[in-house]
Amino acid sequence: MGVEERLHFGLKTLLSIYMRKERLKMRLFFIVSVVLILVLPAHASNVGFEQIKISNGNGPPLVGGIWYPTDAPATEHGFGTFKQIVAQGGPIHGQGLPLVVLSHGGGGSFESNYDTAWALAQAGFVTAAISHAGDTHDDQSQVLHPWLRTAQLHQLISYMLKDWPGHDRLNNDHIGAFGFSNGGFTVLVAAGGVPDFSKIGSYCQAHPTHDLCQSLRQVGVDPSLITAISADKWVGDKRIKALVVAAPAFGFTFSPGGLAAVHLPIQLWRAAKDGHQPDPYYEEAVRLALPRPPEYNVVTNAGHYDFLPPCEARLARINPVICVDPSNFDRAAFHTSFNADVVRFFLANLR
Template sequence: MKTTWVGAEFRSFDLDGIPNCVGVHMRVLFLVLTLLGAGTSAEADPRPFRAGVTRIAVQDLVPFDALVAYPTDVTEVHFQDGPHTIAASRDAPIASGAHFPVVLFSHGGGGTIKAGGTPAPYADLLTSLAREGFIVVAPFHPGSRLPREALEDRPRQIHKALDAILADPRFATHADPNRLGMMGFSYGGAVTLIIAGAVPSLAHLAVYCRNRTDDPMACDGVPTDGSLANAVGRKSPYTLAVKALVLLEPWGSLFDRTGLTSLDMPTLLYRAEGSALQADGNILALAAALPHPPRQETVPGGHFIFFGPCLPALETDAPAVCKDAPGIDRAAVHRRINVEIGDFLRRNL
């Protein structure tokens, strides 16, 4: 954002002391209930899919691409996308015979406001969700002149990307727009909140950032001279009926309590223990202000722990986003959050 997871032990019941006919009936009852429970659990388990990915072109003021990760039955063939390894098969046919919930994703800003950015660093998470039966739509957000403009551009781009998927013959009959969730990292966390109906407050942000030299990720470039004192936020015209949110180290200081009052959907909120994005003014302040108390999870590592594990060459070129403190196992963190996020979205979509 800087301009950031059957059985029944009948002997536990003392059935031997019950008259024989009653005991037999109770044993049968317990057995039936156990089998029914096992059947319910089996039906709730997701079908084991593999991950497919494709890129689609999206028309907008500035055209852009979106990465789509989706369930397929085709064997995965990993490939390279620049410095990133994508564990999925390109352009594989989508799995048939089902309607899949849709999850939108907005990547972080991280110095890419003007240049645009890519969801590729998060491919490990996106493809993990595809294997669990989700269609994941992640725009390559093009550049905006200013961070303030990106707050208008990126929600529109998310909306356009969803429209494109629902119109694409490969996905139109498989995507269920009534089961819609959204995830976002850092700046993308703010975009996620805006899509869900939150109203950003530049005036609140300016007050937070005044003399706040310890939170450059949230505050660099934010005018604190009073010029934003009368800035009035407005609800985005591109809000969507999202039913669940996943926020990864979100830029929360952009919102005050009033601007969050309409967000009553389940939310999973992550923060990183060693993050340079100050938790008190962002993640924790957001958790306290949301009308529906979020489920909060903490992971070790810094702000960029939510990037997937980096190849050695990328670690050399981008140590700030790839290098973790000694003892931090980024791959283990991702195995954990992939399970948690998949379970959360499956329960709420």
């Protein structure tokens, strides 16, 4: 074989090897694309919304709301003290959708963290929240019975998986929980935490001016008389696989043993200027007690209520306490990044 023939043969060989590699790359690209299509639920462009009522034994039904992905046209709707752009009653889009349940702060309602619920639904999650009976803005009759909250959250999950008309669209193994303030405490208990409420007495003896201690005395409760609550009162829910916890109430009541069973991935948030639940007795106590280090975020210049959405004018008039921000803090800008981080965390841990 001459030099020219050998050169021609070598080029053909190299070209053949190159083409085989390119075909292999294309096949791999096709396989990966198919896997992604099969694994990841398709995102809808809009958010659907519906209000629900859940049976609550002998008491009035639990009132709630569900946000979910939809392709239906969305328009602005007013709900209580806020407005949101949703397709009310629109059809659900997607299959095998992850579920996130939300637990609001003390004196709130299922609407309290609506912007976070909306952001999760826009990202392909179904989000559901209830107004915790006895700890809402119009009914504080059960605020000293926080174990009822975890039982109600358990009811919400069961309703979503069994009785909600769209339950067959959910992935029962991909369930997360989000909680703010009293709701943060609620989801920690739901994940297996067992608090020791007998610690409230010594806490208030050492910190009588803290909000919790003053609030208890205002309603005629002597903190020193609060005793430990039987462990069987706290209802855990092993269906929950990941938590986002913002400014959790009663953090100091969790000893390391009290959170020993909580091995879930957790995103924990603290407001640097939280005068309502001062550091280090709340988030820091939880962080140190968790057996698995959480993803921990401290929000510079933020106050306790900055984990709630920016207030519209009507709410600011009705309840200015939760609407006034510390100086040099932009709540609207924070919620853009906060909701994006919450979505990122649940995407990483529920899919």
